[in-house]
Structure formats: C-alpha cells, structure tokens
Amino acid sequence: MRIQYFDGAKWKEISKERRIYYRPVFATRGNIYSDNESILATSLPFYRIAFDPSVVDAQKFNAGADSLAYLLSRFYKDRSEDYYRRKIRNARHAGRRYVRLNSKLVNYQEKKIMAKWPIFREGKNKGGVIFEKVEKRFKPFGLLAERTIGFINEDKNGAGLEFSFNDNLAGTNGEALFERIAGGSKPIYDGTELKPQHGYDIKTTIDINLQDVAENALYKALEKTNAEYGCVIMMEVKTGEIKAIVNLGKTKGGYIEDYNYAVGNQGRTEPGSTFKLASMMALFEHDSSISLNDTVDTGNGSYRIKNTIMSDAKTGGYGKLSVQQIFEKSSNIGVAKLMEQYFGNDQQAYINYLHKFGLANTLGFQMDGEARPFIKSTQDRTWYGTTLTSMAIGYETKFSPLQTLALYNAVANNGVKIQPIIVKEIRKADEVIQSFKTRVLNEKVCSDETLKKLRIMLEGVVENGTAKNIRSTDYKVAGKTGTARKVKNGKYVREYSTSFAGYFPADKPKYSAIVIIDSPKGVNVYGGDVAAPVFKELADKAFARDLAMHKPLLARMVPNKDSLPQVKAGSFDDITLICNKIGISTHPKGEEEEWVKAKPERRALNLEPNPVPNGRVPDVTGMNLRDALFILGNQRLQVQVQGAGGRVQTQSLEPGTVISKNQKIIIVLS
CATH class of the missing domain: 3.30.10.20 (Trypsin Inhibitor V; Chain A)
Structure with missing residues (x-):
C-alpha cells in the first residue's frame, strides 16, 4: 500500500526512465563503383512491418481489420487470413502498442503498396503502421569480383574493400529515443534525435568488362584441369591501376571466390620459373658484359649440385644453349650454372640484388591482408650448398602473385617499380574527398642495358620458347612461364603451381598481368599449357577493345x-x-x-x-x-x-x- 500511494510517483518516474532509451540509427553505407562508375556494391532499403493498433480509431479499425488481414495473408503467403485477423485483434484487445506482423523484409516498392492498405493508409500516427528500415548490401553484378568487394560482419570483421575501407564506407551512426513496449520498441520523435552521417562512396579501378572476361577464362581453365584454385591480376603498366583481379577456389559445387589468393598469405608460394626474371636481372646487373649470345652447356638434362640432382624438362637435355635460349626454354640447369659462375664465391651479393630490386618489401597495397615476401639470407640456418641455385629458379623463396606482377610491370615500365592501386577516389556524392595515385617504389630497378636484355628475353619466350602457343599475329606479348613443384608434409611432391606473368603489347606496354593455376590435373600441367592460354584470352579481349593499342x-x-x-x-x-x-x-x-x-x-x-x-x-x-x-x-x-x-x-x-x-x-x- 505504501509503495502504491506514497512512493507511486517515484517508481513511475523510474519505470518511465527505464522504458525510454537511446538507440543508434544506422548510417547508410557508401557505394562501391567500378572505373566507369557502374555500381559494384550498394545498400538497398528493406523494411520490417510492425503495427501499433492502439492509435487506430475504433471505427476505422473495425471497418478495415478484416481487409488488412486478407491482404497480409495474400502478400506473405505463409499464414491464413484468420491467423492475421486474430493477431491484430488480440494485440488491440491486450492494449499492445507494438506487434511485428512478419519477420520477412519487404522492398521499397512493396512498402509503397502496403502504405495504401486499409488502416495503414492513415499513416503512422493514426494508422499505427511502423516501417522499420533495414539496409541490405546488394551487388548488381552478382558474384563478379565478390572477394575483392568483400564483406564486413556485425563484429566488424571481414575482407576485401568492404573491410579495408570500412571507416570511409560506414559513415557515422546517429541516435534516437525509443520506448520499450510490449512486443518490442517504438521510436519517439521528440526533436532530440541525432541524424546519421552517411558513408562515403569509393571508386575503384576495376573494369567490369575485363573482370568478366578474366573470371570466365579462369573458371574454364580451372574446370578443365580440375585445379585447386587460381587467380588473375591485370593492371595498367603506367598507372598501376588494377583493371581485373580474380580469385577462385574449388568447392563441391564448382569454383567460388573464397579467398584473396592474389594478395594474401594463402597465395604466397614459391613462384617457380617466373622468378628467373629476377635472377637474370641480378646476373646482368652484376656483370654487364654477359651477352644474350653467351653459351652454357646444359648437358643431358641432369646436373648434380652438392647432394641433389637438378633436371630440365626435356628428356635428354638441351645440350649447349645461349643465355637467350636458357630463358626461352626455362632451363633450370642453364640458370644454375650461370649463378654458380657469377655468384658462387659471393652468394650474399645475389641476395643483395633481390633486396635492391625491392622484392623483400611489401607493396603497401590498399587492401588489408597483403602477404610479406620471404627471401632467405645467407646467415639463415637453412641456407645450404644448394640454396643459391634453388632460389635462382624460384624455390626456397615466397611471394604473392601481386608482388611477382609488380616486378614484371617494372620491366614493362622502363624500370620504374610502382605501387599497384585498386581505389582511385573516396567521394561524397560528386565531391572528391580523397584521390589516390600510384607512388613510385623504386625509381630504377636496374640499368637500361639490363632492361633491354630482359625485354628481348621475355619476348623470346612467347616467340620461340615455352609460351609460343600464345603467340599473336596482331600484337606481341612478353612474358615467362612458371611451373613449381608443391610441398606437402615437408617434401616436394608431383603437384604443381603453374603460372604465366607478362605484359603486352611488348613494343609499347599497356597492360601487365599474371595468371596462377594451382595443382592442375592431367598430362600437360606446365605453365605454358595451363596458365598462359588464360593470359592470352584476357589479352586478346583487352586488345580488341582498346583502339589506342591498334x-x-x-x-x-x-x-x-x-x-x-x-x-x-x-x-x-x-x-x-x-x-x-x-x-x-x-x-x-x-x-x-x-x-x-x-x-x-x-x-x-x-x-x-x-x-x-x-x-x-x-x-x-x-x-x-x-x-x-x-x-x-x-x-x-x-x-x-x-x-x-x-x-x-x-x-x-x-x-x-x-x-x-x-x-x-x-x-x-x-
């Protein structure tokens, strides 16, 4: 009695305070655009429908309740008309001020239709209808570049651009007063609400047409070879803008974008023969007198180095080869003998060149999760008598595909190594808040004389060597194949990571690209047979649509x-x-x-x-x-x-x- 009569006002005030609380009003997330401003990801408004039957005039409620129940049943198709009739009448009889009519979301057009229904047409204050806005992320191009676009969850964890640029895309939430009532919460609009600051948009460098071509070409190659995963990166040589980036991993139902192999740790592998470009660069820088016509006797295809046997792909060996032919045919023995001849007495000098080329450093890529390159030191406990020659042909060292591509792009770019970029602008509507351009990572990775030799060799691989199957009559391609054995349980096995890295047109480079296909099955599992054709399909399409290259x-x-x-x-x-x-x-x-x-x-x-x-x-x-x-x-x-x-x-x-x-x-x- 005392609580009711003497302390009633006090406890009512406390109860009211506990019913009224502030709740965040979420900001609209910014859009992600392609290079031509096609929308790659956007937030679309959806709505949950709730009802406050207590505010509806009795006459209008009785006149419209049956029709409203009929329309709800017909729209949602999950419950009977009688179910919805009982639900809204029981809620009114019990004096409930909030009842969620269905948990399913409706879109904006459906909301407009429902707002004209009986009772609802009277609006929120007299018709009791409550449209609770819920935003869902929508990708107009479906699975295109799915992993690159990425995601972010409620715990603020995620991947791709959505995660890496979340601070810009998310905006700042507002807040408003809500009242706890039976069945949920109801907003109170009293003028104290803080409006949310909507997120900024980001404009990427992605070309949706090239992205589509790259995804289709890679998917076909993965299916054909039953490979484990694959990735493709294509970028503009001068600007560093990534025009396509694809990552496909094997699942029971086919291949999906399950991980960013192009950038992250799972894609950081021993590169194999594509790394021979770095080794030849080091050789030419170390001794400029080395000529492409100098010869090396590679013997019968088998060469003992300390306690291991190195072999070439051709049974019986290649015999005597010029330096140019060693690169074109990807002779492991030829490269190993050159390394022993020029770096055998100073193995650290070779490592120093790799550091000089910037290969030991990350690229500072705009997306989170870039793998760190791994290059051994001669002081490493695992440095053996075979490490120099093993590293020279792409083993005992690890790089992500993007890091390998950056070196090839530097050769195409007259020796200037630049940072790849995937986001060009952060914008608020048409106002540019921040713009991004590539920055120079290395003004000159090597001398012009070395560059000239390297470019001749890279063209030779496609004209006469391991990638002559992708030679084009319309334009020249320069590049290098790679086929690296995989390690399982600490041992090299008969499974391979195949690759092709290069640029085109070779005489005036516009694009560089790399293709990785991991663990292909079948008879022909070399980089030239598996990865290079994907490069050619992408290059052909890019060339066909770019008049400037014609x-x-x-x-x-x-x-x-x-x-x-x-x-x-x-x-x-x-x-x-x-x-x-x-x-x-x-x-x-x-x-x-x-x-x-x-x-x-x-x-x-x-x-x-x-x-x-x-x-x-x-x-x-x-x-x-x-x-x-x-x-x-x-x-x-x-x-x-x-x-x-x-x-x-x-x-x-x-x-x-x-x-x-x-x-x-x-x-x-x-």
Missing part, C-alpha cells in the same frame, strides 16, 4: 594502292586515318557523320553517313567488335557476341527498330 599497327602496314582495305563501316576518324596512312583516297558523301559506311569506287572509298538514331537499333554490320559494342552499349542494348573475331556480319535486330527496356541483341562476327 594504332602502332598502322605504321607497320605496307602500302598497296592497287587494292582497297577491307573496311566496311566504323568511325569516320579511324577509317580516314587508316586510309591516309596507306595512301587510299576517301570521299565523304553528304553531311559529315561520326559513323560511316565505306563503299569502294575504283581506287577510293566513298564514306556514306551511318547515323545512330537515339532510341532505335543502329546498323553495326561491317564494324569491328569494339565500335559495335560502343554504339550498342550507348543505346542501352544488352549485347551477346557470337564468333571469335573479325567484323560484324549479322545482327539479330533490324536497324531502326524501336528499343525496349533491357532488350538483347546478338551480333555475329565473321
């Missing part, structure tokens, strides 16, 4: 004024440029248009306008793939390509057809 080809064309070029349609500027280079006259007909059709007349080409009407299907027959994709993409058409090369022979939609939303078009290349 122009150097024009200078190599031999003029033939007695025949006309096989030009049918394309850009006015490109066609006139080609014709001017080879001495063919062009005659524009009618008003000058950006896109034209070429028709031969005697020893000249008439260029007739080929306009691109907005909202209608353009005519792309006769065009090369790059021009066709550019025009059709700008018209918002979804393009499917059939055929491996050449020009567009046919298109599935007639020119002039009105374009509908999400319409597809098939183009066939001749």
Whole structure:
C-alpha cells in the first residue's frame, strides 16, 4: 500500500526512465563503383512491418481489420487470413502498442503498396503502421569480383574493400529515443534525435568488362584441369591501376571466390620459373658484359649440385644453349650454372640484388591482408650448398602473385617499380574527398642495358620458347612461364603451381598481368599449357577493345594502292586515318557523320553517313567488335557476341527498330 500511494510517483518516474532509451540509427553505407562508375556494391532499403493498433480509431479499425488481414495473408503467403485477423485483434484487445506482423523484409516498392492498405493508409500516427528500415548490401553484378568487394560482419570483421575501407564506407551512426513496449520498441520523435552521417562512396579501378572476361577464362581453365584454385591480376603498366583481379577456389559445387589468393598469405608460394626474371636481372646487373649470345652447356638434362640432382624438362637435355635460349626454354640447369659462375664465391651479393630490386618489401597495397615476401639470407640456418641455385629458379623463396606482377610491370615500365592501386577516389556524392595515385617504389630497378636484355628475353619466350602457343599475329606479348613443384608434409611432391606473368603489347606496354593455376590435373600441367592460354584470352579481349593499342599497327602496314582495305563501316576518324596512312583516297558523301559506311569506287572509298538514331537499333554490320559494342552499349542494348573475331556480319535486330527496356541483341562476327 505504501509503495502504491506514497512512493507511486517515484517508481513511475523510474519505470518511465527505464522504458525510454537511446538507440543508434544506422548510417547508410557508401557505394562501391567500378572505373566507369557502374555500381559494384550498394545498400538497398528493406523494411520490417510492425503495427501499433492502439492509435487506430475504433471505427476505422473495425471497418478495415478484416481487409488488412486478407491482404497480409495474400502478400506473405505463409499464414491464413484468420491467423492475421486474430493477431491484430488480440494485440488491440491486450492494449499492445507494438506487434511485428512478419519477420520477412519487404522492398521499397512493396512498402509503397502496403502504405495504401486499409488502416495503414492513415499513416503512422493514426494508422499505427511502423516501417522499420533495414539496409541490405546488394551487388548488381552478382558474384563478379565478390572477394575483392568483400564483406564486413556485425563484429566488424571481414575482407576485401568492404573491410579495408570500412571507416570511409560506414559513415557515422546517429541516435534516437525509443520506448520499450510490449512486443518490442517504438521510436519517439521528440526533436532530440541525432541524424546519421552517411558513408562515403569509393571508386575503384576495376573494369567490369575485363573482370568478366578474366573470371570466365579462369573458371574454364580451372574446370578443365580440375585445379585447386587460381587467380588473375591485370593492371595498367603506367598507372598501376588494377583493371581485373580474380580469385577462385574449388568447392563441391564448382569454383567460388573464397579467398584473396592474389594478395594474401594463402597465395604466397614459391613462384617457380617466373622468378628467373629476377635472377637474370641480378646476373646482368652484376656483370654487364654477359651477352644474350653467351653459351652454357646444359648437358643431358641432369646436373648434380652438392647432394641433389637438378633436371630440365626435356628428356635428354638441351645440350649447349645461349643465355637467350636458357630463358626461352626455362632451363633450370642453364640458370644454375650461370649463378654458380657469377655468384658462387659471393652468394650474399645475389641476395643483395633481390633486396635492391625491392622484392623483400611489401607493396603497401590498399587492401588489408597483403602477404610479406620471404627471401632467405645467407646467415639463415637453412641456407645450404644448394640454396643459391634453388632460389635462382624460384624455390626456397615466397611471394604473392601481386608482388611477382609488380616486378614484371617494372620491366614493362622502363624500370620504374610502382605501387599497384585498386581505389582511385573516396567521394561524397560528386565531391572528391580523397584521390589516390600510384607512388613510385623504386625509381630504377636496374640499368637500361639490363632492361633491354630482359625485354628481348621475355619476348623470346612467347616467340620461340615455352609460351609460343600464345603467340599473336596482331600484337606481341612478353612474358615467362612458371611451373613449381608443391610441398606437402615437408617434401616436394608431383603437384604443381603453374603460372604465366607478362605484359603486352611488348613494343609499347599497356597492360601487365599474371595468371596462377594451382595443382592442375592431367598430362600437360606446365605453365605454358595451363596458365598462359588464360593470359592470352584476357589479352586478346583487352586488345580488341582498346583502339589506342591498334594504332602502332598502322605504321607497320605496307602500302598497296592497287587494292582497297577491307573496311566496311566504323568511325569516320579511324577509317580516314587508316586510309591516309596507306595512301587510299576517301570521299565523304553528304553531311559529315561520326559513323560511316565505306563503299569502294575504283581506287577510293566513298564514306556514306551511318547515323545512330537515339532510341532505335543502329546498323553495326561491317564494324569491328569494339565500335559495335560502343554504339550498342550507348543505346542501352544488352549485347551477346557470337564468333571469335573479325567484323560484324549479322545482327539479330533490324536497324531502326524501336528499343525496349533491357532488350538483347546478338551480333555475329565473321
């Protein structure tokens, strides 16, 4: 009695204070964009539907309750109309101010529809409807670059860009007053709430088209060879911008992006023969008089070093080889003999060169989890009489694929070693908060004389050596294959990590790339057979869509004024440029248009306008793939390509057809 009558006000106030509390209002997470500002990850609003039946006028409640129950049952399709009728009527009868109608989330469009239902249409204050906003991360391109985009969980643990840039993406939460009531909590809008500061967006360097090509090419190779995992990295030589990065690991259902092998510790392995580039760099820097024509007798393919036998891939051996051929054929014995000759009496000098090249240091990559390179010292207890020659061919040392690629990119970049980057900007709407550019890690990894020799050797691998199966007639590739035996239970076994690292076009490098395929099964499990074809598929697609890489080809064309070029349609500027280079006259007909059709007349080409009407299907027959994709993409058409090369022979939609939303078009290349 005393508590009720004398201390009642006191305890009511305490009870009220305990019912009222502040709860965070979560900020909207920032978006992640590709290089052309396509959305790679965004937060979409979803809603849970709750109900406060106590605020609804009795007449309106009785008039609308049955209809509301019917609509809820029909919408959620999980409970009967009678179930929802009892739920909302019992809640009102019990005086409950909060009841969650269903735990399933609805999207914004569904929310708009539900807001027009009986009772709900009266709004929050009179209709009692409570739409509790819940944001879910959505990736418009599905699994594309999934591990690179990454995730972050409720404990703030995660991976990829979501984790590495969480401080920027997350924003700052606000807070608002909530009241604890039967069945949950209800927000109180009294003007004291603190609005959240939404997260910043990040713009990456990823090219979604090259990313898609890389993923498809790697997936096919992994399936074909039943490999354990694989990764691909492609970057621009001058800028260090990563245009594609793929990581696929084996599961029961196929291959998924389960770990960042390209950057992290699980992908840090003995590189094998791709590391011979560093060894040859050290040799040339140590003694500039070494010529590519100098010879080494590699014997019958078997060579004893201390208490171990080193062998070459070819049964019976290669015999006498030049330095150039040692690299092209990836002769272990040839490299080992050169190392013994020039570093046998000063093995630490070789290690010093590796440090000078920056190979012992991390790259300071923008994403968390970069593996630390491992290079032995001559003072190491595990340094044996065979360590020098073993390291020289890519064993007893460990690097991530990205770290190996950085060295190859330095050779392509005239000796300047730069830091790879994957994020270009942090932005708030259109305002750039912070921008990123690559920084120079090593002004000059080696001399120009050494660079010249290395680039000749790398081109030779593709022209005459272990990767001649990917030689292209359209452009030159420079690179090196790698096939490293795996270690299990402390012993080398007959399983391999295969690789190919290089750059293209070799004469004017635009892109560098590395492909790793781990533990492939089958007969041909060398880097040239397994990893190099993936590199070629990616390089071919990149070359086909980059007109800037085509122009150097024009200078190599031999003029033939007695025949006309096989030009049918394309850009006015490109066609006139080609014709001017080879001495063919062009005659524009009618008003000058950006896109034209070429028709031969005697020893000249008439260029007739080929306009691109907005909202209608353009005519792309006769065009090369790059021009066709550019025009059709700008018209918002979804393009499917059939055929491996050449020009567009046919298109599935007639020119002039009105374009509908999400319409597809098939183009066939001749």
